[in-house]
Amino acid sequence: MRILAHGGSIKLKDVAARAGMSASKAHRYLASLTRAGWAVQTDTAYRLGPEAIAMAAACLAGVSVMKQAMPMLEDLCRASGRSAGLAVWGSHGPTIVAIEETADPVSMNIRPGTVAPVLSSASGLVFAAYAPRGLTNTAIAMELKERPRRHGFRSEAALDRELEIIRAQGWASIHSGWVAGIDAIAVPVFDHRGRLEAALLTIGRDRLASGAKTDDTHLKPVIDILRQTGAQLSEKLGYQLDAHKSTR
Numbered sequence: 001m002r003i004l005a006h007g008g009s010i011k012l013k014d015v016a017a018r019a020g021m022s023a024s025k026a027h028r029y030l031a032s033l034t035r036a037g038w039a040v041q042t043d044t045a046y047r048l049g050p051e052a053i054a055m056a057a058a059c060l061a062g063v064s065v066m067k068q069a070m071p072m073l074e075d076l077c078r079a080s081g082r083s084a085g086l087a088v089w090g091s092h093g094p095t096i097v098a099i100e101e102t103a104d105p106v107s108m109n110i111r112p113g114t115v116a117p118v119l120s121s122a123s124g125l126v127f128a129a130y131a132p133r134g135l136t137n138t139a140i141a142m143e144l145k146e147r148p149r150r151h152g153f154r155s156e157a158a159l160d161r162e163l164e165i166i167r168a169q170g171w172a173s174i175h176s177g178w179v180a181g182i183d184a185i186a187v188p189v190f191d192h193r194g195r196l197e198a199a200l201l202t203i204g205r206d207r208l209a210s211g212a213k214t215d216d217t218h219l220k221p222v223i224d225i226l227r228q229t230g231a232q233l234s235e236k237l238g239y240q241l242d243a244h245k246s247t248r
Helices: 012-019 023-035 050-061 063-080 122-130 133-144 156-169 217-236 241-247
Strands: 039-041 046-048 083-090 093-100 172-175 182-190 196-205
Touching (some): 012 023, 023 039, 063 083, 063 093, 063 196, 063 217, 122 172, 122 182, 133 156, 196 217
Antiparallel strands (some): 039 046, 083 093, 182 196
16 A cells, blocks of 8 residues: 555655556545545545554454464365465454465455454354453444344354354354355464464355354364364464363
């Protein structure tokens, strides 16, 4: 982004000059970015908006885990035959910070910076199950007010029962939930303190397409690969299973 490259604030004429376009055209682009929250107009210049800052914060939060995860995502993608990704908790919720795609364009609408819902995405359910409730409470409360058909949970008690299952089995899955026609599986990634650092996930075409609750038997090989990779990534971050069994 030209604004960032210019040190955080830049005048319209400088944006136009650096982008090689007329001032009127640059103004139209900046007006659109401003409406979307990616830029903010001051009296004399433009600077980064809240959406850009939020995405940058999420990316910075995931720098350490991303450094360790990036070499593993390609292997996970190849071994599972599915797209693989990493999500951290950003200012707006579970935020995709890395994605490794297969040749299948199933996840083409999911990119770094994409914010997933908590209750209708596999990565979101991992954060709901393992992150401190104070971190996720606001997002969960807002989504529970929505119609249950979107996420399948008619009450907080129903959600709590599902989260207990996720913690017991060590992974979460969604079928045709957040994105119609795909299924997603996610596992937690812990740091050296035993705290949730990220959610590691795989995405593929939903063969069953029958809603959020369904049989995951056909995905067992993928789940096994994902859990193994998640455990390896946690270990790279200093997580020791035996030392934190009592907290899981």
